[in-house]
Amino acid sequence: MKNTMPRQFTLLIALVIVVVDQVSKAAASSALQGGHSLPLLPHLLSLQLVHNTGAAFSVLQGSTALLGLLSLGVGIGLILWIWRERVMPFWQALAAAALLGGTLGNGLDRWRLGHVVDFLALEPIDFPIFNGADVAINLAVLCFAIDLWSRRRGNSRGDSSRS
DSSP: OOSEEEHHHHHHHHHHHHHHHHHHHHHHHHHTGGGOEEEEETTTEEEEEEEESSSGGGTTTTOHHHHHHHHHHHHHHHHHHHHHOSEEEHHHHHHHHHHHHHHHHHHHHHHHHSSEEEEEEESSSOOOOBOHHHHHHHHHHHHHHHHHHHHHHHHHTTOTTOO
């Protein structure tokens, strides 16, 4: 089957996402002590340290234990799903890897620190500060949409090689 990814590569991508996320958060925590803000891309993106005890957009603020358990459950579910499939369609595998990496990246923060380290701030709009794990989770949604679209497109053409 073409355009597929074996589970080992899917899990490797997830691991790389977790490592990059954790290293970037450690670097941001070290460099941004004392509430300093550093421009990364002037007038577009700056670095600003925030400790978030909630989820995206600070939903469920102060629910670190609940969100930590949710991260654990989602992470275990994703690992079982990926492991059960020997190969996955490319976009689905990429989505699963990004979702797993992002979930574990933020989950590790909750379990180790009691909060998620956020540090990427969009300047031109009033948007919550976020991190690499958040970016990975959003990219997972995009990859799942591309997978769904490509499968529907393949089915509408009568292409039975796509499942």
